Amino acid sequence: MKIGGYAIWSLPDGKMIERDTIQCVHCGGHWVVEPGSKQVRGYCTKCDGPLCGQKHCLEHCIPLEQMLDMIERKSRSDYYVFT
Amino acid sequence: MGRYAVVHQTPAGTNLPIINVTGSASIRCKIYDLIIGSDANPADVASEFNMIRTTDVGVGGTALTPAPLDPLTVAASGSAKGGTFTTAPTTGAVLLMIALNQRATFRWIAAPGSELITSAAANAGIELLSVGSTATPNINATILWEE
Numbered sequence: 001m002k003i004g005g006y007a008i009w010s011l012p013d014g015k016m017i018e019r020d021t022i023q024c025v026h027c028g029g030h031w032v033v034e035p036g037s038k039q040v041r042g043y044c045t046k047c048d049g050p051l052c053g054q055k056h057c058l059e060h061c062i063p064l065e066q067m068l069d070m071i072e073r074k075s076r077s078d079y080y081v082f083t
Numbered sequence: 084m085g086r087y088a089v090v091h092q093t094p095a096g097t098n099l100p101i102i103n104v105t106g107s108a109s110i111r112c113k114i115y116d117l118i119i120g121s122d123a124n125p126a127d128v129a130s131e132f133n134m135i136r137t138t139d140v141g142v143g144g145t146a147l148t149p150a151p152l153d154p155l156t157v158a159a160s161g162s163a164k165g166g167t168f169t170t171a172p173t174t175g176a177v178l179l180m181i182a183l184n185q186r187a188t189f190r191w192i193a194a195p196g197s198e199l200i201t202s203a204a205a206n207a208g209i210e211l212l213s214v215g216s217t218a219t220p221n222i223n224a225t226i227l228w229e230e
Contacts, residue, residue: 002194002197003194003197004193004194004197005191005192005193005194005197006191006192006194007181007189007190007191008189008190008191008192009183009187009188009189010187010188010189010190011186011187012125012186012187021179021191023197027176027178028178028199028200029176029177029178029179029199030178030179030191030193030197030199031179031180054176054177056176064200068111068200068202068203071202071204071207072202072203072204074204
């Protein structure tokens, strides 16, 4: 799976916690990869990418680029649902 | 196209915006780097921060001047404001959730092509929000974006 980013916590004892983040193909949000976290995520087979697990991302296939276009054009009356 | 930085410091708290980055009707800001720390006296303060979409710029706040990372770059089209706001910007989808102890420093870097992107709509943006905190230490934040 494509890594979307990299998160680093620098602790006061000099140690560092480093984690990858993955980006949702629908809302564009990132989450920190924590194996065993039991967080339910998803995968969109149309977009061929991971989903963050938020309800609107799981229920509607609106790719990030399209969602940004919708906000910009304000072409949908329900665009606030996705912002 | 250029890359810009804004920095700001303001106390943490409950639903307090730290920095709100907004594009313009013709510009999308692509946030690719975020640093959060605190210069307050060390203490075990638990805080939660979100990078979250905003649909307006709120009321009040301190206008921040984006600094070009390359001095030859033209001034930024995007803009930024720092807390404290009289009325916080209206928020939307959460794009990144961060749990952080005040003694620690956090940095997030986007992979190329995976930045947090503001929509090119008037006053639409992405803000760093202090969602909750067990105290109100000063928070120092840096946001870098490309436009």
